[in-house]
Amino acid sequence: MPTLDRHDAVFVLDLGDGENRFHPDWLSEIESLLDQVEKSDEPRALVTKATGKIWSNGLDLAWLMEHPEQYTAYGVRVQALLARVLSLPFVTVAALQGHTFAAGAMLSLAHDLRVMRADRGFWCLPEADINIPFTPGMSALIQARLTPQTAHEAMVTARRFGGEEAATRQIVDVAVPEADVVSTAIALATPHTAKAGPTLETIKSRLYAPVIKALATLD
Secondary structure, three states: OOEEEEEOOEEEEEOOOOOOOEOHHHHHHHHHHHHHHHHOOOOOEEEEEOOOOEEEOOEOHHHHHHOHHHHHHHHHHHHHHHHHHHOOOOOEEEEEOOEEEHHHHHHHHHOOEEEEEOOOOOEEOOHHHHOOOOOHHHHHHHHHHOOHHHHHHHHHHOOEEOHHHHHHOOOOOEEEOHHHHHHHHHHHHHHHHHHOOHHHHHHHHHHOHHHHHHHOOOO
16 A cells, blocks of 8 residues: 655655555545645655556556446546646656556656656556547646647557657656666655745646646546
């Protein structure tokens, strides 16, 4: 399950050591840990990491198939998390040490900055291959955070991007060796800890107002 640690003024949220799919219990833990970071009134930033081969594989489709009556509530909750991360009142950095797929890739895009392992692991939006269309909110998020050409290719072809190419295509900000992923993310976050607060939240909320509005509904 997710855990929260701290490196000086930078909070480090570990998504877990499995597939880190968005199971309702997992979402509850993430929401609770984000609450802890948000309640702090000290200078702060957030690095989101994971342990193992996977950063996140996104939606828990197995759970959703077992609970089809929860489809709407689950989708609304997932999109609320994406909107929340997108507008958090402090700088956020995703430290992608492994595979980052589907809604997991979208969660990475909701962060302000991204660091990815250079030599192994893929960033991918596989929805076209698994026959799951993007919601309007998800589409808006992807298009807001990627260049038009990269968004088109990622969404339409479900291409898998390795770390070096992801950096070249501006999906991530930098690709580094595995051992340096978290330390680089912390180094990127640290200079911005003093920015935490309502002004930064307002800036983000206004910058991504259309995306946040689109993520508020599944239609």
